[in-house]
Amino acid sequence: MNWDLVLLAAMAGAANWAFRALPVLLMRGEARPGGVVARFLAATGPAAIATLFIASVLPQLWPAPRDLMPLTAGVLATVAGFWPRRSVVAGTLAGAAAYALAVWMTG
């Protein structure tokens, strides 16, 4: 085992644990409803999820667009799979299946 690698992993892993767990463990006081902190935290979720979706598809659109047909099929199938029962699992699986099918059909 490479000891530099062990040290690197230990430091990065410890920081990751602290970033994820300590705010939950230490945040005891409730933010005042309607206050700045409460509104910031309430908006963090939608903002984070929108950010992660855009960040995950942006490499396919920029700097050079690629695999646009599978991307379009995947996005449309995700929306179509989600709406009938508002199911996240159905939407996700439909989107991935449509993307795979489009890749297979376009060779």
Next chain:
Amino acid sequence: MRDEVKSPGFAAGALAGVPIALGYFPIAFSFGVAAVRVGLTGWEATFLSLVIYAGASQFLALALVAGGAPVLVAAFTLIAMNLRHLLYGPALMKQAGPEAGRRHAWAWAWGLTDEVFGQALGALARGQRFSEAWMFGLGLAAYASWVGGTALGAWAGGGALEAYPALNAGLGFMLSALFLALLLSILTRAALPAIAVAVLATVAGTLLGSGTAGILAGMIGGALAGVLRK
């Protein structure tokens, strides 16, 4: 009335983690292959996934290790990449409400990755009660897939999934589809300003800076838009 609703347990959480696990697997597999290619052993590759458990950081770690970067410089670079995770716990507990348990958060919060956070927040926004057992199940399904996928990739080599390009591509799109479905599940008129600003800031930050800058700009910009909203 709310107390009469049964809290979801470990098995329900693990089931909710299946789409994440399916999405993680090919990425972790690719990480295992890449790690062995830069000279790490299978044990070292698996150890990185077990201890760091953060996708982009781990790929960057390979580049830094292969490039001979000093350990401290590499460590601080990796740590800076994951600062966004500081926001996830408070945002989740705000949605969970004041009665939510956090006694075992030292363990389940380790699994609070981007995708686990999104899935948990989406479930709470749809009216599900918060439960630490559910969080354990959700987190463990994702973590097991990440570590297992890395180990298989390191030992099986790159040929396994490359033989099925359509399947590989579909699995690769799984996380994007998950984020989109989660976004649809929490879409409300009140959330639109935060979402719109997050989208614009992510694009601007990525095009003008880097992928990491785009993610930080999107999350912080979107959250600030929520503060400014009356």
